[in-house]
Amino acid sequence: MKWFTVIGLFLTLSSSVYSEVSFITDAEYASQLYHNPRGIGCYKCHGEKGEGKLIATYKDKGEQLSFSPPAINTLTYEAFVAAMMARQKGMPRYYLTPKEVKVLYNYLHPVEREDVK
Numbered sequence: 638m639k640w641f642t643v644i645g646l647f648l649t650l651s652s653s654v655y656s657e658v659s660f661i662t663d664a665e666y667a668s669q670l671y672h673n674p675r676g677i678g679c680y681k682c683h684g685e686k687g688e689g690k691l692i693a694t695y696k697d698k699g700e701q702l703s704f705s706p707p708a709i710n711t712l713t714y715e716a717f718v719a720a721m722m723a724r725q726k727g728m729p730r731y732y733l734t735p736k737e738v739k740v741l742y743n744y745l746h747p748v749e750r751e752d753v754k
């Protein structure tokens with residue numbers, strides 16, 4: 638391969654990678670993070686909009702119980718952050734960065750609240 642072919646290839650690849658990155662909007666990034674964080678997607682347990690979800694009902698010692706992760710779209714920012722930092726029974730631990738937690742919070746609270754910067 639001639640040197641200019643190599644440079645051309647490099648420029649083509651790097652510009653296509655760059656353009657992909659720059660074409661993703663904040664809203665798309667937030668949606669992707671909610672659906673596919675580092676682990677199982679939040680929506681699978683908390684619902685598409687964080688409205689909460691009934692996953693299963695079961696009986697234990699004659700008592701009717703359910704696994705129903707709560708709504709997470711009506712929390713204060715402080716409560717949301719505190720919950721993400723703590724262990725939640727029945728929920729994996731994600732170790733998200735403060736910025737990722739902020740993105741998820743804003744994604745789940747689009748109307749009622751001003752974006753937390």
Ligand code: HEC
Pocket residue numbers: 674677678679680681682683705706707708709712716717720721725726727728729731741
């Ligand atoms: C496997 C199911 C599951 C997944 C996946 C999951 N959660 Fe949860 N989450 C739960 C359950 C169950 C609780 C309630 C724990 C309790 O009541 O002790 C909870 C609690 C929470 C709370 C606290 C709610 C409150 O009222 O205090 C927040 C915030 C939360 N989850 C956010 C998230 C986010 C953001 C994601 C994705 C990064 C996520 N969860 C993924 C099951 C899940």
